[in-house]
Amino acid sequence: MSEIRHNWTKEEIIAIYNKPFMELLYEAATVHRLHHDPNVVQVSTLLSIKTGGCSEDCGYCPQSARYDTDIEGNDLMKVSHVKAQALRAKASGSSRVCMGAAWRNVKDGEEFDQVLEMVRTINKLDMEVCCTLGMVTENQAKRLAEAGLYAYNHNLDSSEEYYKEVISTRGYQDRLDTIENVRKSNVTVCSGGIIGMGESIEDRAGLLVALSSLNPQPESTPINALVAVEGTPLEDQETVEIWEMIRMVATTRIVLPETQVRLSAGRTSMTQEGQAMCFFAGANSIFAGDKLLTTPNPDVNEDMKLFTKLGVQPQKPFTKKVQPQTVEAKDSKYSDLGEKPRWTRPDHKIERNIEASKK
DSSP states (O other): OOOOOSOOOHHHHHHHHTSOHHHHHHHHHHHHHHHSOTTEEEEEEEEEEEBSOBOOOOTTOTTBTTSOOOOOOBOOOOHHHHHHHHHHHHHTTOSEEEEEEOOSBOOSSHHHHHHHHHHHHHHTTTOEEEEEOSBOOHHHHHHHHHHTOOEEEOOOBSOHHHHTTTOOSSOHHHHHHHHHHHHTTTOEEEOOEEEOSSOOHHHHHHHHHHHHHSSSOOSEEEEEEOOOOTTSTTTTOOOOOHHHHHHHHHHHHHHSTTSEEEEOTTGGGSOHHHHHHHHHTTEEEEEESSEETTEEOOOHHHHHHHHHHHTOEEOOTTSSSOOOOOOOGGGOSSOOOOOOOOOOOOOOOOHHHHHHHHO
16 A cells, blocks of 8 residues: 555556545545654645746646736845745744746756855755746756755646646646656755646546655655636636546555655645545645745744644754755866757647637
């Protein structure tokens, strides 16, 4: 039941997902207790360090420059501002700060150097540091590791088949290549997906096949429920039912037994009882704070009240892996190579994305 497998089939995962609800929860909770403390939940704070203006056409994303979503863009934050936000997050119970920039991929230069300084600054606060910056090369991943990065987030979003129905401006293999580049450094991997984009159960299983096939499997897997934002191609999608979310969390827990499963976007539409069921089913990480990049999120005080009701404690930083050592820029072994990698641009079209961009 608790074996780490990298050869799950889609059919096996669909059979797990479709089990009678109580049997599914019991199996997931049993696996969870074999690998994790059920009364400890890791708390992360997600900070948008560069918002809006992204060139990609991801159908779920209000930060795409192609869609009219009333998102106010901003330039890259200053290091001092990021430090102040990190201190606030630490005081509220977060053990990790995840910094997100609306970039297609990392580009060597002044802005990336600034991000590296942010990583150094937060790591020195004795907090785990995560970044989600788009595609990265091996050298860029190693520079982030040197600065003290704990985790890199790069979601697969969905199955490889359904991915083509959501995004046309980058390929699925680029996502896998980025994760492989991160694995060549000493940085842990955070990778998950989104449900509620119109995908089938087969596609949800396909996502878990892709994640479980990675060796090692991701240390963290966010399960997001789509937050449909007006102006995006997916603005008319119905909100995912809590039962679907619980099933997806439980199935993920069984397939990825040692991974921290993060209850991510969409929590504002969930009751406290629904969230508690997700924790029981194997979720043991959340994003705290009033925003997830640009979409709403429960207030951190409400999260702490729920933790108190459930007898849950926030996880301390560096519980799963020792704190990285920060190497100062002047002592860095890896330098700016001025890389210009040729990440793919698939040539297929997604009609709903095109129609949304015309608006």
